[in-house]
Amino acid sequence: MRKTNRRLIQGAAILLLLFSLVTTAFAAGEDPTEFNGTKYIECPDCATMGVVLSDEGESVPCETCAESEYVGYITSSSGFFNTPLSLLPPVIAIGLALLTKEVYSSLFIGIVVGGLLYSNFSFEGTVLHVFQDGIVSVLSDGYNVGILIFLVILGTMVCLMNKAGGSAAFGRWAADNIKSRAGAQLACVLLGVLIFIDDYFNCLTVGSVMRPITDKQNISRTKLAYLIDSTAAPICIIAPISSWAAAVSGFVEDGSGLALFIRAIPYNFYALLTIVMMLGLVVLKMDYGPMAMYEHNAETKGDLFSGKNPYAGAEDDAPSDGGGVIDLVAPIIVLVICCVIGMIYSGGFFSGASFVDAFSGSDASVGLMLGSAFGLIFTLAFYAVRRVLSFRDMMGCIPEGFKAMVPAIMILTFAWSLKAMTDSLGAKYFVRDLVRSSAGSFDMFLPAIVFVIGCLLAFATGTSWGTFGVLIPITMAIFPMDDPLGIICISACMAGAVCGDHCSPISDTTIMASAGAQCDHVNHVSTQLPYAISVAAVSFVTYIVAGFVRTPLIALPVGIVLMLGFLYFMKMRQNKG
Numbered sequence: 270m271r272k273t274n275r276r277l278i279q280g281a282a283i284l285l286l287l288f289s290l291v292t293t294a295f296a297a298g299e300d301p302t303e304f305n306g307t308k309y310i311e312c313p314d315c316a317t318m319g320v321v322l323s324d325e326g327e328s329v330p331c332e333t334c335a336e337s338e339y340v341g342y343i344t345s346s347s348g349f350f351n352t353p354l355s356l357l358p359p360v361i362a363i364g365l366a367l368l369t370k371e372v373y374s375s376l377f378i379g380i381v382v383g384g385l386l387y388s389n390f391s392f393e394g395t396v397l398h399v400f401q402d403g404i405v406s407v408l409s410d411g412y413n414v415g416i417l418i419f420l421v422i423l424g425t426m427v428c429l430m431n432k433a434g435g436s437a438a439f440g441r442w443a444a445d446n447i448k449s450r451a452g453a454q455l456a457c458v459l460l461g462v463l464i465f466i467d468d469y470f471n472c473l474t475v476g477s478v479m480r481p482i483t484d485k486q487n488i489s490r491t492k493l494a495y496l497i498d499s500t501a502a503p504i505c506i507i508a509p510i511s512s513w514a515a516a517v518s519g520f521v522e523d524g525s526g527l528a529l530f531i532r533a534i535p536y537n538f539y540a541l542l543t544i545v546m547m548l549g550l551v552v553l554k555m556d557y558g559p560m561a562m563y564e565h566n567a568e569t570k571g572d573l574f575s576g577k578n579p580y581a582g583a584e585d586d587a588p589s590d591g592g593g594v595i596d597l598v599a600p601i602i603v604l605v606i607c608c609v610i611g612m613i614y615s616g617g618f619f620s621g622a623s624f625v626d627a628f629s630g631s632d633a634s635v636g637l638m639l640g641s642a643f644g645l646i647f648t649l650a651f652y653a654v655r656r657v658l659s660f661r662d663m664m665g666c667i668p669e670g671f672k673a674m675v676p677a678i679m680i681l682t683f684a685w686s687l688k689a690m691t692d693s694l695g696a697k698y699f700v701r702d703l704v705r706s707s708a709g710s711f712d713m714f715l716p717a718i719v720f721v722i723g724c725l726l727a728f729a730t731g732t733s734w735g736t737f738g739v740l741i742p743i744t745m746a747i748f749p750m751d752d753p754l755g756i757i758c759i760s761a762c763m764a765g766a767v768c769g770d771h772c773s774p775i776s777d778t779t780i781m782a783s784a785g786a787q788c789d790h791v792n793h794v795s796t797q798l799p800y801a802i803s804v805a806a807v808s809f810v811t812y813i814v815a816g817f818v819r820t821p822l823i824a825l826p827v828g829i830v831l832m833l834g835f836l837y838f839m840k841m842r843q844n845k846g
């Protein structure tokens with residue numbers, strides 16, 4: 270009897286809660302965070318519901334937002350919320366990194382500035398926000414932890430392949446078959462194009478495979494990092510089967526995200542022109558800007574770094590003599606297969622979803638973590654059967670792999686924390702309002718405007734996916750998707766996000782490219798920046814053309830001609846110099 274009464278009470282409480290939630294939803298009305306110049310944020314206690322559960326299991330009004338004008342929302346405590354100063358932390362961090370050539374302190378100073386602005390220059394509030402809401406929060410996030418585990422496992426696999434002699438054997442094979450610097454660079458581009466599943470996976474895999482080959486051809490590590498970075502995000506954003514396609518699809522609510530992604534591919538001028546740029550640089554055998562100095566030192570002096578090597582302590586000095594090419598190729602192939610299976614598993618493929626739906630709904634963190642874990646298990650078993658490494662040596666590669674990824678992990682942690690600062694300051698709302706104000710009588714120029722704003726937002730925040738989340742819904746609200754201009758603007762969002770991500774020193778993909786090439790991160794950014802800006806400038810002009818002609822059949826060839834013309838001009842200038 271008591272159990273029955275207890276169940277009735279619990280059932281009544283649940284029904285009361287559901288009723289309260291429904292009535293609250295009606296009472297809340299419109300979302301105040303959609304207002305231009307908003308200072309509202311979601312209530313942290315009730316998550317916009319307006320009610321919470323008491324200790325007795327009853328639904329009661331949320332005290333946090335009870336006195337707010339809008340149920341479920343409160344006013345931000347920061348006086349700098351949704352203002353131009355919300356972008357100040359990443360601007361300071363990026364500026365200091367480029368000036369001082371030191372990334373750790375630059376990022377941390379940017380995080381501290383974000384904490385100061387959020388707390389209105391309160392000492393206690395700054396400290397708590399920086400560490401509790403910043404560093405600790407991002408390291409306790411499940412998605413981020415999955416990425417870090419993925420990094421450590423890949424670092425371990427690279428160490429295993431090096432110690433087993435697989436990388437050395439592949440390098441010897443490549444030396445016999447790849448006879449030129451151009452051939453090594455084209456091989457790097459080809460491998461990057463083939464590994465289109467995920468940018469993280471692309472960066473680290475291409476780096477581990479191609480480093481021995483490019484080193485033998487005296488190609489600088491900064492040039493390798495550029496090739497890796499340019500075949501990571503730019504390839505993933507035009508590949509329908511990739512984690513990036515899944516991310517973009519997730520921001521489209523009516524279920525047509527993948528179809529929209531495919532329609533936008535011909536207008537993704539930055540990604541397409543980046544490929545043209547890479548091939549042009551390789552074929553023309555030219556470089557400009559800081560990259561020219563690094564390549565000159567590598568080709569003439571054999572100096573691959575032209576400075577310090579932050580990964581010098583992680584180099585393996587005792588590879589096995591019994592390894593073969595199979596000891597590199599087999600783990601890589603199995604790793605690719607396992608990561609694909611992991612991606613579709615996280616998307617519900619084995620629960621009945623189609624392959625396309627599973628990939629579009631996949632969780633990259635879970636999929637890559639599980640895939641790399643099974644890839645590691647296979648590698649350990651494979652080497653044990655072949656007896657190329659002892660059990661002690663294989664276990665010793667685990668901490669060595671972790672050590673090799675420490676620089677990337679530290680930079681990622683600080684970059685994520687900096688993003689948390691900009692989020693808490695409402696930077697996305699400021700950018701959103703800026704985009705909305707641009708949509709007026711300048712429809713023809715709107716794709717170019719959206720592209721620039723996407724570049725700036727991704728550059729300042731270091732995240733392409735975050736930029737997708739801000740700009741794509743806004744663009745879809747401005748233009749119907751049956752309007753060609755709407756598709757162009759959607760593509761401009763994606764292209765701008767990739768461009769800003771490509772340029773930013775706090776971008777996780779840029780950090781991964783540095784880790785994959787094992788070069789100094791700031792050197793990678795400073796050498797890549799002129800190339801990325803050149804492609805961005807041509808893309809901007811191409812989006813202006815697209816705004817008028819509204820067809821890729823005209824706009825894309827114009828962009829390719831402009832890109833090749835620019836490269837030819839730089840080549841002629843180089844020859845005269």
